[in-house]
Amino acid sequence: MPTLCVGDLLAHTSELDAKIAEYDRAIAQAARDDERSKRLMKLPGIGPVTASAMLASIGGGHDFDNGRQVAAWIGLVPGQYSSGGKARLGRITKAGDNYLRSLLVMGARAVLNSIGNKQDRFSRWARALQERRGYWRAVVAIAAKNARLAWAVLKYGEDFKLELIKD
Numbered sequence: 001m002p003t004l005c006v007g008d009l010l011a012h013t014s015e016l017d018a019k020i021a022e023y024d025r026a027i028a029q030a031a032r033d034d035e036r037s038k039r040l041m042k043l044p045g046i047g048p049v050t051a052s053a054m055l056a057s058i059g060g061g062h063d064f065d066n067g068r069q070v071a072a073w074i075g076l077v078p079g080q081y082s083s084g085g086k087a088r089l090g091r092i093t094k095a096g097d098n099y100l101r102s103l104l105v106m107g108a109r110a111v112l113n114s115i116g117n118k119q120d121r122f123s124r125w126a127r128a129l130q131e132r133r134g135y136w137r138a139v140v141a142i143a144a145k146n147a148r149l150a151w152a153v154l155k156y157g158e159d160f161k162l163e164l165i166k167d
Helices: 002-033 035-042 048-058 067-074 100-114 123-132 133-159
Strands: 080-082 086-092
Touching: 002 048, 035 048, 035 133, 048 100, 048 133, 067 100, 067 133, 086 123, 100 123, 100 133, 123 133
Parallel strands: none
Antiparallel strands: 080 086
């Protein structure tokens, strides 16, 4: 009896894996067909799933005045603590959309892990940041930068040039 249950559960998980792969293909195709998604996917660490989630969450970015507001809404900015006129920055707030934040962080980890010896401006900045502040702070900084750049790409469209990531 237990082997029958385990066999049924394994069969069910393989069906779920097939469905997930089918949905991933559909999301990737939809992202390839959408101009805004294509522009977002030019950013380092943003793929079809993240681009689709960004579009679904912030649309054209018109609800935000600047990229920092988007990063704060996602929860990728440090909390601020003030006492006696002295401001201190703490950990990231983790407010907002957990799913979108985790996608941006995963993309940032992929970027940081793949820079190797690349010498473009973005890679040099990320490497220096990691050496100066540590791995996880660099990951969050890259994720926050991607959120800001994504807002600019959505808000300004073709007028926005991705000069920061090109050399």
